[in-house]
Amino acid sequence: MKFCLITILFILIYIQQVLGAACCGGGSGLPSLITGDYRGQLTTSFSQAKIVGEKLHQEIPYFWPKDKTFYTRSLKIDATYQFDNYFQFGVSSSVLMKDYRFSNGANNQDHGISDIGLTAAYCFLPELNFSRYRPVGFSFAKLTIPTGKSIYESNDPAGADVSGKGFYIFSLGLAFVKTLGIYDWQIMGEGHSFIERTFKHNSHITKVKPGPGGSLLFSLGWSPYNSDWRLGGSISPHYEGEKVSSFNSTKSRSGYELYWDTSFSLSKLLSEEYMASFNYTDQTILGPVNNTNLSRTLTFSFQKRWAL
Amino acid sequence: MNAILFVFLIIFSGCEISPLLNHTYNEFAQAKKRISSSTHFVGSLNLNIEFDWPKGPNGNPNLESQLQLIFRDDEGKLTNLPATHSLFVYGWMPSMGHGTADDGELIQTGMGTYLIKDFYFSMPGEWDIFIQILKNNVVDEEIKISVTVPESTP
Numbered sequence: 404m405k406f407c408l409i410t411i412l413f414i415l416i417y418i419q420q421v422l423g424a425a426c427c428g429g430g431s432g433l434p435s436l437i438t439g440d441y442r443g444q445l446t447t448s449f450s451q452a453k454i455v456g457e458k459l460h461q462e463i464p465y466f467w468p469k470d471k472t473f474y475t476r477s478l479k480i481d482a483t484y485q486f487d488n489y490f491q492f493g494v495s496s497s498v499l500m501k502d503y504r505f506s507n508g509a510n511n512q513d514h515g516i517s518d519i520g521l522t523a524a525y526c527f528l529p530e531l532n533f534s535r536y537r538p539v540g541f542s543f544a545k546l547t548i549p550t551g552k553s554i555y556e557s558n559d560p561a562g563a564d565v566s567g568k569g570f571y572i573f574s575l576g577l578a579f580v581k582t583l584g585i586y587d588w589q590i591m592g593e594g595h596s597f598i599e600r601t602f603k604h605n606s607h608i609t610k611v612k613p614g615p616g617g618s619l620l621f622s623l624g625w626s627p628y629n630s631d632w633r634l635g636g637s638i639s640p641h642y643e644g645e646k647v648s649s650f651n652s653t654k655s656r657s658g659y660e661l662y663w664d665t666s667f668s669l670s671k672l673l674s675e676e677y678m679a680s681f682n683y684t685d686q687t688i689l690g691p692v693n694n695t696n697l698s699r700t701l702t703f704s705f706q707k708r709w710a711l
Numbered sequence: 712m713n714a715i716l717f718v719f720l721i722i723f724s725g726c727e728i729s730p731l732l733n734h735t736y737n738e739f740a741q742a743k744k745r746i747s748s749s750t751h752f753v754g755s756l757n758l759n760i761e762f763d764w765p766k767g768p769n770g771n772p773n774l775e776s777q778l779q780l781i782f783r784d785d786e787g788k789l790t791n792l793p794a795t796h797s798l799f800v801y802g803w804m805p806s807m808g809h810g811t812a813d814d815g816e817l818i819q820t821g822m823g824t825y826l827i828k829d830f831y832f833s834m835p836g837e838w839d840i841f842i843q844i845l846k847n848n849v850v851d852e853e854i855k856i857s858v859t860v861p862e863s864t865p
Contacts, residue, residue, distance in 0.1 A: 456734065465734065688729055
């Protein structure tokens with residue numbers, strides 16, 4: 404039982420580490436969930452993402468020169484509360500600090516608060532009796548509130564002040580989690596849609612309607628020798644549909660966005676209440692990718708949780 | 712468990728098109744360069760319009776770009792726009808769905824010659840430049856030119 408608790412705790416941490424940095428202050432629609440018998444959890448994450456290249460529409464991936472460095476550092480707070488054994492509610496937000504340096508020596512720096520995510524989840528497949536194969540299943544809904552500054556409201560030419568998507572986003576998804584001995588696996592998927600929005604900025608009026616998107620997560624974990632350590636890996640493709648934009652008399656359709664987060668993690672259970680984790684996420688390993696920046700992210704997380 | 716392994720095998724097949732294994736350090740190595748000047752016909756005014764880039768185009772948002780527009784009649788003489796007409800120029804990146812960092816300021820530099828200065832692209836890539844010819848502040852005709860914008864143009 405103790406081992407199962409440890410493994411589930413590792414999974415909890417891990418779920419939150421795979422949210423790789425995407426373009427324009429965005430993130431995944433995959434939420435942080437409580438998958439064990441806990442009343443609440445609070446996770447603080449520090450991350451540094453470096454954009455190493457880009458894949459523009461109809462181009463091959465281009466890796467930037469070493470003297471062009473775009474860093475995004477973030478501090479993320481993620482709190483989740485479980486009302487009973489089935490319903491839970493979570494909120495998350497982060498502070499982003501951007502440091503963009505160009506090959507010609509120019510330097511753009513800015514910071515801002517990201518979008519806020521609100522999550523409600525329901526455990527529709529609880530683990531009431533032992534099963535070797537049947538996972539614990541969750542359905543969830545997530546609302547992203549555009550509190551961050553979007554690219555359509557940016558005042559910085561390089562977009563260093565961009566910290567959000569700029570849209571209300573509704574996500575619906577399912578998650579399945581299972582522990583098998585010293586191994587665990589997790590499958591999560593979500594689809595989301597955006598609400599059309601008109602941006603008025605610097606006398607320009609831009610109406611944007613992004614297409615629907617979605618993301619998946621497949622992860623595996625291993626706790627060697629039933630220890631407090633866990634090694635994990637995951638793959639998470641992210642897709643954003645084409646955006647239809649109206650600007651002046653122009654109506655244009657953007658390319659779709661696709662990128663894959665490949666993540667490796669090392670976690671340590673410090674006590675029954677505390678957990679620490681390192682995570683590395685790389686968007687250059689798997690493809691195909693399209694219309695996106697490619698980044699590598701290091702994250703350190705610290706989690707406090709409360710028993711029921 | 713077999714099903715999970717199958718899913719992972721499918722996913723890992725994506726390695727064939729891994730950015731890590733298939734990328735370039737040469738910006739826009741496969742892009743068609745469309746930076747050089749070009750000419751379009753403005754039917755509503757019966758004039759030809761030439762485009763040129765005295766500066767740029769630069770995809771680095773800290774570097775200014777300048778676009779020059781030259782209007783000529785069918786005999787090749789420089790010709791001003793009629794007093795009832797004006798110009799509005801803006802850029803749009805269709806693949807990303809956003810505009811420029813700054814669409815700059817349009818000034819007339821000579822007979823039939825106009826310059827858009829302080830024009831800043833927000834990033835490299837494929838951009839569309841829209842030149843609107845307005846008659847009494849209503850769009851009379853719009854011309855689109857496409858340009859591949861590198862990080863910086865020597």
